[in-house]
Structure formats: structure tokens, C-alpha cells
Amino acid sequence: MSEKTAKRPRAGQSAGWLPTLTAAAPGLLVTLLIAVIQFSQPAALATLGNLVFDSYQRLYPRPYEDAGVRVVDIDDETIRRLGQWPWPRTDTARLTQTLTDAGAAVVAFDVVFSEPDRTSPARAAEILRQNPQARGDYADIAALPDHDLLFGQVMASSPTVAGYFLTRQSNAARPVEAAGVVVTGSPPMEALPAFEGSIPTLPAIAQNAAGAGFVSILGDRDGIIRRAPLLARINDRIVPSLSLEALRVAQGAGAVVVKSTDASGETSGGRVGVIAVKVGNFTAPTTREGELWMHYTDYRPERVVPAWKILEGRLSPEEMQAKFEGQVVFVGAGAVGLRDLVSTPLSERELGVIVHAQAAEQMILGKYLSRPDWALGFELILLTLFGVGLAILSPALGALRSGVIAGLSVALTIAGSWAAFRYGAILLEPTIPVLTIALVYTMVTSFSFYREERSRAYIRRAFDRYLSPELVERIARDPGQLELGGEERDMTVLFSDIRSFSRISEKMAPQELIRFLIELLTPLTDALLARKATIDKYIGDAVLAFWNAPLDDPDQYQNSAHGALDMIDAMKEMNARKSGLVGPWPGDIAIGIGLNAGRCCVGNMGSRQRLSYSLIGDAVNLASRLEGLTKVYGVPILMGQTLAREIPQFAQLEVDQVRVVGRDAPERIFALLGRPVMAGDRDFQAMKAAFADMLAAYRGQQWAAAQAALARVRETGAVFGLEKLAGLFAERIARYQLSPPPVDWDGVYQAEDK
Structure with missing residues (x-):
């Protein structure tokens, strides 16, 4: 058995994995890239996943259950009947007292009473005094009780929660603190939404309320409210939301308890966040930022009572008791001009107070949507399994069968995500695994198609190694150009040669010499090709190139000068690096370049058996002689007088007038020393x-x-x-x-x- 036969791998041995790995490589790279992107959680991907969750909510809203939560709506009809907003605080006090008398467990205001009542007696007396036709000083009116104080007295005798706004602008105003917030574990300050100021309810009102909660709710980047914040922070103080504070007051509970990630031994990637919030008997799981994932119901009229029906006594005491006894009541404004509108997955125009009410309902019922800590890891595993599996199987199965598998994988992923939402209230994002499947299938099939096309183009690529790409294209378009013959053109010719090449070559073995020439000639050729040169041939260490054929080059003279100077720069860089494939670089290597311009004949030359696209003419011979003269005059680049006239902007120097061997007419020769600068x-x-x-x-x-x-x-x-x-x-x-x-x-x- 020969040595070659002994080394040939048998079928099924390790050599068989390399083609498979090569074919699967694009799909594996796509899988890796998407996994990295998924792990980094960019905002664009989060938005994409949110849109999927929105569609799930529209398909399956939370079934409505009466959780003992009511909304009193100051709607358009209420404003029409009772007058424009803001009302006298005596009307608001009357509304509060009526709800309290009906047995409401708590009355929480999604309305901020931040300015004094304009209709209070003292203010009304002052307005009357300023009337030119006023009679008296109205002291008896001014002595009547202030409306804000009256409202505060009602708040003090009722289970109420005052609302306030949070702002990003820094100010000294702060809401009153009722029961406070207790943290188990490290304070999750960095995780909570940060604010630097507030617009609180007037102290005369808020200090008499049983609690205070913020009413500010910010949506995602697209403005949709998908998560209701239960906690926020003003500087270093943690404050509760209106819904959370309403549940606390309704139960008569103490402080709100916040459980942070390290309280249960979790690390959350080294970042402290919130796990859950406990208020009285209710414990709500939250996001790291202290938010509650919302699962909205459809509009339910039994949840909402117009305020005018209460204030005008349209509901009997029995009806009031049936609707409000033991209920968590939120008061909000839905009238035009007052409407606190937000967008939810189910409605583009929803009352903001409804979000607070539904958040309270979910906490009371214990019905939560959740995106567990393990969801991201599960999605990463899923996309990796699908991506790697499809990348490896697709080349062997072909486009049709792998397409069927990809389609089934997509269907399985979407069905699993929907089932998790519908039956487990768990949010698992299908978009990234689905995107992985689609991109892997596309990349692998495209790469397979590319490999087939590359195989068909093998002969063409083989010719590209010997002919310029432009020439190959021309021959492909017109095979008649393979006929012998040529055309006359004004052209620029370059000859280059390595100095002392004989001494360099005698120190190298033949294979070393070939590798050395490849290492040396590659950057020199790159410099020429970058300047639109056509490489005619390599003659040992010499290079023959020309411009303006086979394609026209109106800038041939400037391109030739730049190309020659680029070759000198490339040579300096290689000498400075002094490294090659053949071991130590053989000292500083120099090249000489001859440039000339003139009329040449260019085309297919040679015999009928073998053609070569080349050029001939006196300009070619003179360029060769000029290259040889660079050794005599000690300059790297010499050019003839015709080219020198065409590029006066370059740094050139007439060095002599020479009669070269084989030519009778003398030629003024010029050294090309640099660029126009x-x-x-x-x-x-x-x-x-x-x-x-x-x-x-x-x-x-x-x-x-x-x-x-x-x-x-x-x-x-x-x-x-x-x-x-x-x-x-x-x-x-x-x-x-x-x-x-x-x-x-x-x-x-x-x-x-x-």
C-alpha cells in the first residue's frame, strides 16, 4: 500500500465533517449573531416582542371578574350638569362623603388638587371687593370656612388617597408620606424610575388623607402602557403608586414591603432590582423596575359609574351601597378637555384611571402576566437549538425539505408562545427564534446556491488568473475578439524591476524564491490595479503594465504616475516591516521603474495556437530602457518626455538627454520624485x-x-x-x-x- 493510499480517510472518518461545517457556517454565524443581539436586549427587539404580546392580549383579553373595584368618572355629562371643572371643593367633598357613607373601602383620586380653590369664600370676597360697583367689604363672606379646609376635613374622616404627579424637573415640592415603604434586601434604587420633583396635592387636603400615591404612568417608546409602575423614587425616597396605596388604605395595612432580588439569594446579573411588592394580604410579582405587567379586560360598563349620578342623588341608598360598599373606588376625569387618555394594547384612547383600577383588580384577584427570569435564557436556548439544527440539516436535506422543517419550527414556536400566554399567563417572545429560523434558512440556502454558481463559474475563474477581468468580460461578450490582431492607442507603459535580484535569488531555494516573489509582487500589483492598470505579464522579478487598454482611461497619465509612486511607497512599507513568508527579509530591497507614453499597438498577439493580450511599439521599448537607466542615475522612477509633458503638476526633474541602445533619436528623461503637493x-x-x-x-x-x-x-x-x-x-x-x-x-x- 502506498503512503498516499494509507493516508486517505475512509468514508465516515473525520474528513467528512469539513464540507458539512463549511456549508453550515453561514447559518451558524447567523445564529451566533442573533444570540448575541438577543442577550444584549436592544430596544428595537423589545418593541417587536411587545407588539406580539399586544396581539395576544387582543386575541385573549383578561376575563372580567368583579374584584371590588369601581371607577367614578367625571364625564362630559357630569360637567354639563354640574358645571365646568375645577368644581368648588365643596362638591368634591360632597362626592367623597357620599361614597364614604355608601361604605367605600377607599376613595383614591386620580386627580391632583394642586392649586387653591378659586371659589373659596375669602377669594370670592376679594373678587367682589375689586368690583367698582361693590357695596361693603364682604367680611361676612370672607369669614366663611375655606373650601380646601372643608374638603380636608372630609378627607380626614374618610378612607382616602390623594394623588400627585412626578416630574423630571427638579423642585423642592414633595408629597406627604403616609405609611412609607420598607425594603427587604438591598434598596433597588438604580432599578426604579427616577424623578427629581413632584406636583403634590395641597397640604390642607393631602395631610388629612389616609394615603398618597403617584398617578404618573409612562408608556413604552411607542406610547403604549403595557406595565403599570407600582413604585418610583424621588431622589432617594421610594414612593408607591395610586393603585398600590389604595389597596394599602383599603386594608388598613402598614408600610408597603418591597422585596429586592438579593433578598431571595438571586443576583439578577449583579444588578439589584425588584422581585415583588407586598401590601397587606396581597403580593404582586413585578419586573426589575417595580412594574406590574398589565393584562387588560375589555371595556366593562359595570366597572364605571358617572359622577353626576352620585352627586344628583340618582342612585338610591340601597343602590349606592350595592355598588360601593367595601369597594376600592378610583375617581378620575374622562370629560373632553380633562380627559387623561392613554394607549393600551386594547385601546388607543383609554382613561388613565382605568389603568390604576385594572392594576388594583389584578393584585386583588392574583391574576398576573409574568415574564419570568428564565424567559430570556429559554429563548436563547430555543433559538440556538433551532438555528444550529437547521444550519446543519439544511445542506443535506435540500431547500424544499429544509423549508418544510423551517415552517414547522416557526409554527411550533408561535404555538408554544401562544399556549404559554393563554394557559399559563407567561410571556415568552417567539419573534427572535422565528427570526433565527427564517434567517438561517435564507442564509444556508443562499450559500448553497452561491456554491453551485461558483462551481459553474470554475472555468471562467481559471481564465481570470491569466487575463484581466475587463478582458475576460469583453471576450465573454464578443468571442470574436479572440482573433489575432490589435488596435493602435495612445497608452502609458510601466516596467519595474527588482535591484540586485540575482544576489537575492542565489541565497534562496527555488520554492523559497517563488514564495518571496509572491510576497513582494502582491502589494506592488495591488498598487497598480488600484490605479486602473492592466497587468500584461510578470517576467521573473519584472512587471509589465499599461494603461488605457482594454478599457478607455481618460486619466491614464495621472494614474500611471500615482501607480508608480504607490509602488515605491509599498516597497518602503515592506522594507520597514521586514517580514515575509520566507523567513528573514533579505535586507532593504529597491525597485526601478520606467514610465513612458506614446502610440502602441495592443491586442491579441502570438500564434494561432496560443494568444496573449499584450502591446508593442517604440514607447514600450523606451519604457524598458528607462527602467534600466534608473540604476545609472540613482532615482527610483524615470519617465520619457511625452509623459512628462502630460503631468506637469507632479514633482518631476529633467535629469539628462539620452540616446538609448537601439534608438537613434535622443530622449529627454525626467525623474518622477513626488506628487503635486x-x-x-x-x-x-x-x-x-x-x-x-x-x-x-x-x-x-x-x-x-x-x-x-x-x-x-x-x-x-x-x-x-x-x-x-x-x-x-x-x-x-x-x-x-x-x-x-x-x-x-x-x-x-x-x-x-x-
Whole structure:
């Protein structure tokens, strides 16, 4: 048995898991991402889950049971009959006394009496005195009892709860404290809704009430009231809601008891929060923030009594007793202009007092919606099981069968969530597991489709390794372009070569040398491709590239200059990093680049058996010679005069006039030293002017003047990397001083090598 045969895994061995894992990877990544998002609980996901819970409540509202809670509504008919609001406090006192006489266990006001009664006798007397036609000082009227004091006296003799508003604006006003709040465990101050001020009921009224509770209820981000706050804090003081305080007073109970998370050994992720609130005989489970999840009933007329029927005596004593004896009574305003309207899952326009009443009903009946601490963990496990299972099974089952499984999983998740709500009053959010199933199925099937398409495109990708993507597209559109021949274009050509490559290569094994070239040529090629170059070929360590073919490039000259400078920058970065795939980087590596522009013939060249998309022309040959001359003149980039004329904005320097090997006509050659920002540099301009003076004197055989100008060049030449160039001309000038050139010397340098 050969070594290769011995190492080949058998069917069912570990090699088989890799394709499965690869196919499942998108689904697994989606599952992981959604699990992280779910764990972080962003507000958008919470809103999505809330909308699902709203739909559940509309499908199955809480069945109404008479829990001994009534609402007295100051409705439009009441205002029409008894006059505009606010009424004289004597009317409110009469309403309170009538309810107390009927046997109400507590009368809680979802109305805040924060301003003195304008109709009190003293105020009325003052108004009368200001009348120009007044007679007397109305002292007998002013001496009558104040209406707020009368109302306070009735409150003192009745089981009542005064309401107050909480505000985010800081002020010194504080509501009266009746029985207070006791905390078992650490105070959950950070968890509770925080307020810095209040608008309380007048002290003359509130101090005579048996209790005080806040009436402020804030909805979620969409304005819907899904949770009723039972607790809040004003600075460092915990205060109860109107519904909680009403139950306390109705039972004659002491302080409200708040149970925090660490009172039962729970940690709540290290954050102290509320678990439950106990008031008298009732214990209500809450959210961490001390809120009660609301499960609303449909509108029930038997819960509400219009205030006018009570104040006008339309109900007999027996009827009053039947409706209110032993009842928790909330008084609220539902008239137009007074209406305290809120949105609930069941109604866009619901009286705010109804929320307080239904919160009290749920606490009395012990009928709660709950989202247990384990709900989030359960949902995470569910989405993980569905996501991982579907990701692994889908590639093997195919799109149709995995789609059926995904559909069944979605149906099972939604059905389970609904059953938990309907029969267990538990809120389990199905949206995230359902979203996971949908996204995993989509990603896995899309990835499978992509892999099939990638397989079909194998041949095309193979050609992409040898031809430019633009050329492949053109050939795909027009196969006739595979015919031999070409077209003439104005083009820009680049040749680059690695300095001392022979010495570098002799120190490496062949495989090391190949890896080294890949490591080196990849960033250089990236620099060219980023500037819209077409890579013609690699010749060992050399690169031939061009611009303006096969696609037109109106910025070919600027792109070629930027591309060459980008290659130099990439080379500096690699030298600074000094790391590669072949071990230690072989010292500082330099490249030389020749650039030239001119008319070329570009197209499919070669034989009928094998084609190559390339270009030929004098401009190509000159670019190759210029690359070789970079070693002579000691500059990294040399370009011909045609290209230099096209990019005057770049930092360029005419360095000589040369007659290259194989070419009769001389060529002015230029060093490309930098981008336009360097061209505007004052030192560069001074150096360029000095070098031009040197060249003029040199070509005019004025050797002393040439030496003087060259001295000026050398002062700043090192900054621009021109030490070797300056030394070259210093040597030439010194030689010609000793042995002058012929009289007919034209100043052209004859290159000896290619």
C-alpha cells in the first residue's frame, strides 16, 4: 500500500465533517449573531416582542371578574350638569362623603388638587371687593370656612388617597408620606424610575388623607402602557403608586414591603432590582423596575359609574351601597378637555384611571402576566437549538425539505408562545427564534446556491488568473475578439524591476524564491490595479503594465504616475516591516521603474495556437530602457518626455538627454520624485531651478558655472534622494574639465547597456 493510499480517510472518518461545517457556517454565524443581539436586549427587539404580546392580549383579553373595584368618572355629562371643572371643593367633598357613607373601602383620586380653590369664600370676597360697583367689604363672606379646609376635613374622616404627579424637573415640592415603604434586601434604587420633583396635592387636603400615591404612568417608546409602575423614587425616597396605596388604605395595612432580588439569594446579573411588592394580604410579582405587567379586560360598563349620578342623588341608598360598599373606588376625569387618555394594547384612547383600577383588580384577584427570569435564557436556548439544527440539516436535506422543517419550527414556536400566554399567563417572545429560523434558512440556502454558481463559474475563474477581468468580460461578450490582431492607442507603459535580484535569488531555494516573489509582487500589483492598470505579464522579478487598454482611461497619465509612486511607497512599507513568508527579509530591497507614453499597438498577439493580450511599439521599448537607466542615475522612477509633458503638476526633474541602445533619436528623461503637493514645495522648486541651471551650463560646456549650480543642488538634493545623480554629474564635469568633449558635442549621453 502506498503512503498516499494509507493516508486517505475512509468514508465516515473525520474528513467528512469539513464540507458539512463549511456549508453550515453561514447559518451558524447567523445564529451566533442573533444570540448575541438577543442577550444584549436592544430596544428595537423589545418593541417587536411587545407588539406580539399586544396581539395576544387582543386575541385573549383578561376575563372580567368583579374584584371590588369601581371607577367614578367625571364625564362630559357630569360637567354639563354640574358645571365646568375645577368644581368648588365643596362638591368634591360632597362626592367623597357620599361614597364614604355608601361604605367605600377607599376613595383614591386620580386627580391632583394642586392649586387653591378659586371659589373659596375669602377669594370670592376679594373678587367682589375689586368690583367698582361693590357695596361693603364682604367680611361676612370672607369669614366663611375655606373650601380646601372643608374638603380636608372630609378627607380626614374618610378612607382616602390623594394623588400627585412626578416630574423630571427638579423642585423642592414633595408629597406627604403616609405609611412609607420598607425594603427587604438591598434598596433597588438604580432599578426604579427616577424623578427629581413632584406636583403634590395641597397640604390642607393631602395631610388629612389616609394615603398618597403617584398617578404618573409612562408608556413604552411607542406610547403604549403595557406595565403599570407600582413604585418610583424621588431622589432617594421610594414612593408607591395610586393603585398600590389604595389597596394599602383599603386594608388598613402598614408600610408597603418591597422585596429586592438579593433578598431571595438571586443576583439578577449583579444588578439589584425588584422581585415583588407586598401590601397587606396581597403580593404582586413585578419586573426589575417595580412594574406590574398589565393584562387588560375589555371595556366593562359595570366597572364605571358617572359622577353626576352620585352627586344628583340618582342612585338610591340601597343602590349606592350595592355598588360601593367595601369597594376600592378610583375617581378620575374622562370629560373632553380633562380627559387623561392613554394607549393600551386594547385601546388607543383609554382613561388613565382605568389603568390604576385594572392594576388594583389584578393584585386583588392574583391574576398576573409574568415574564419570568428564565424567559430570556429559554429563548436563547430555543433559538440556538433551532438555528444550529437547521444550519446543519439544511445542506443535506435540500431547500424544499429544509423549508418544510423551517415552517414547522416557526409554527411550533408561535404555538408554544401562544399556549404559554393563554394557559399559563407567561410571556415568552417567539419573534427572535422565528427570526433565527427564517434567517438561517435564507442564509444556508443562499450559500448553497452561491456554491453551485461558483462551481459553474470554475472555468471562467481559471481564465481570470491569466487575463484581466475587463478582458475576460469583453471576450465573454464578443468571442470574436479572440482573433489575432490589435488596435493602435495612445497608452502609458510601466516596467519595474527588482535591484540586485540575482544576489537575492542565489541565497534562496527555488520554492523559497517563488514564495518571496509572491510576497513582494502582491502589494506592488495591488498598487497598480488600484490605479486602473492592466497587468500584461510578470517576467521573473519584472512587471509589465499599461494603461488605457482594454478599457478607455481618460486619466491614464495621472494614474500611471500615482501607480508608480504607490509602488515605491509599498516597497518602503515592506522594507520597514521586514517580514515575509520566507523567513528573514533579505535586507532593504529597491525597485526601478520606467514610465513612458506614446502610440502602441495592443491586442491579441502570438500564434494561432496560443494568444496573449499584450502591446508593442517604440514607447514600450523606451519604457524598458528607462527602467534600466534608473540604476545609472540613482532615482527610483524615470519617465520619457511625452509623459512628462502630460503631468506637469507632479514633482518631476529633467535629469539628462539620452540616446538609448537601439534608438537613434535622443530622449529627454525626467525623474518622477513626488506628487503635486511636493511640486509646490519651496525647497523643491529651488532645487529644480538649480538643477536646470546646472544642465544649461553643462550642455553649454560652462564647467565652472555648472559646478557652482551643482553645489546649490547638493545643498538640498539629499532630501530628495539625488545624491547619486549629483555625484554622477560632478564626475562628468570633472572629467570634461580635464578632457573637454568635441566641439560638436550635443550634450547627449550615450547609454551603453539596455
